[in-house]
Amino acid sequence: METLSEAGTQALRLLLTGDPALWSIIGISFSVSLRAVLIAAPFALLCAFLLAYTRFPGRRLLIALFNTALSIPAVVVGLTLYMLLSRAGPLGDLRLLFTQNAMIIGQIILSFPLLVAMGHAAFQATDRRAWETALTLGARPWRALLTLIHETRFGLMAALLAGFGRIIAEVGSSMMVGGNILNHTRNIPTAIALETSKGSFAQGIALGLVLLLLALALNLTLSSLQGRGEVAA
Amino acid sequence: MSRGGNAYLSVTGLGFSRGRSPILKRLDLQLRDGEITLLTGHNGSGKSTLLRILAGLLPPDSGEWQIEDGPRQPWKPNRQMLRRQHCYLHQQPYLFDGSVYQNIAYGLKQRGTSRREIGIRVDEALHHVSLQHLRDRSSRALSGGERQRVAIARAWVLSPRLMLLDEPLANMDKKARQRSIQLINQLAADGISVMVTSHDPQHGELRIDRHLHLYQGELSERETPVAS
Secondary structure (H helix, E strand, C coil): CCCHHHHHHHHHHHHHCCCHHHHHHHHHHHHHHHHHHHHHHHHHHHHHHHHHHCCCCCHHHHHHHHHHHCCCCHHHHHHHHHHHHCCCCCCHHHCCCCCHHHHHHHHHHHHHHHHHHHHHHHHHHCCHHHHHHHHHCCCCHHHHHHHHHHHCHHHHHHHHHHHHHHHHCCCHHHHHHHCCCCCCCCCHHHHHHHHHHHCCHHHHHHHHHHHHHHHHHHHHHHHHHHHHHHHHC | CCCCCCEEEEEEEEEEEECCEEEEEEEEEEEECCCEEEEECCCCCCHHHHHHHHCCCCCCCEEEEEECCCCCEECHHHHHHHHHHEEEECCCCCCCCCEHHHHHHHHHHHCCCCHHHHHHHHHHHHHHCCCHHHCCCEHHHCCHHHHHHHHHHHHHCCCCCEEEECCCCCCCCHHHHHHHHHHHHHHHHCCCEEEEEECCCCCCCCCCCEEEEEECCEEEEECCCCCC
8 A cells, every 4th residue: 555655645646647538537527527516507596586686475484495405415416317318217318327427417416406506695685775776776686786786796796606616526416326437437536535545545635635626716806795795795 | 946947757655665564655756857846754653764766776565656747656666767866865875885985987988978977967966066176086085075965976976856865954064064064955946856864854965945844754844844
């Protein structure tokens, strides 16, 4: 078994020399998770807006359900999706299992409640006068919504970054519905799990470093956005 | 004596309740062009609710409106029409994140006005409220009085038929209050119907044409306070 320092040195070498297998895994990770968050965001933010700015029966229950869905384990989402997409499942004919599209669907399901919950909090925190002012100046509701999104942009960006952070590091759903196929559905977390099970830690540590750097970058961006939001308020 | 012109807006049977508590009890109301109507009532009497309904921001439970000799309109499906002709100003007006110019241009952009026309009209509006020097200043860097003048300019530039001002003179120093009063008087002189709420009937030099009092959901006409 490699010592930690040997594995670390080798990991840095792999990263810095542009190892093609490693960078393919990183590319798949970013591509899948970015697509998932970009597809989920418009629907989730619209949902967050409706929960924050309209009143309808069952609204509080829906908010509670979204908050509960925040803690659903990724592996449970993966298992459910696997059963739906497998040959014998009701959506088996779509032939999505072990594809990037299946991974994207899983990640959309995982990020959606977080985007709604954080988007809802951001809309709630925004001054309600912004919405009324846009309307009273003649904006149609959808234009007023765009204005409100602009006024809430720092909080909403924070929601998007948090959603992205949640799904790029998840392993359960991607492993079950992606199948961990090299150059196709192998992403950073599933690759780390595989390399660790083989006892080959260098690539696992290299990928772990990428996730850590990403987490650092997301946190720095988040705190910068929060700072700007406070200044703007 | 009223300076008001033709009847602009007639409202009949306006009702609004929150839960089981009636806030407005089937009110009838008529507003005229160029007239300043003072609406008084204690805190929580429903003054702001009435203004929001007239602005098309809040749907009432019942009621119809009619503009001039046009057809009577049920309220709910036609709120956008009210929003295009009426402007509501909060007690502390909200300015969007951006420059003073961008704020005043906002409503014109919604109406599809050309860029060149927007530039001309925004400059006119800034001149109207004597804030030309703040054209490119960030809205976040304005004082309370300046914010209100920008908000008035932002509404004025749209040539509304009715302006609904919620406690426009509250929490202002003497100088800012005086400037706001002059601007409100000027709005009426320009032919705009203006409705101003307050819980205090004394408003210095504000030239009030009608004084309505809202009490327990009902409107009553009161003697007009004399400008001091």
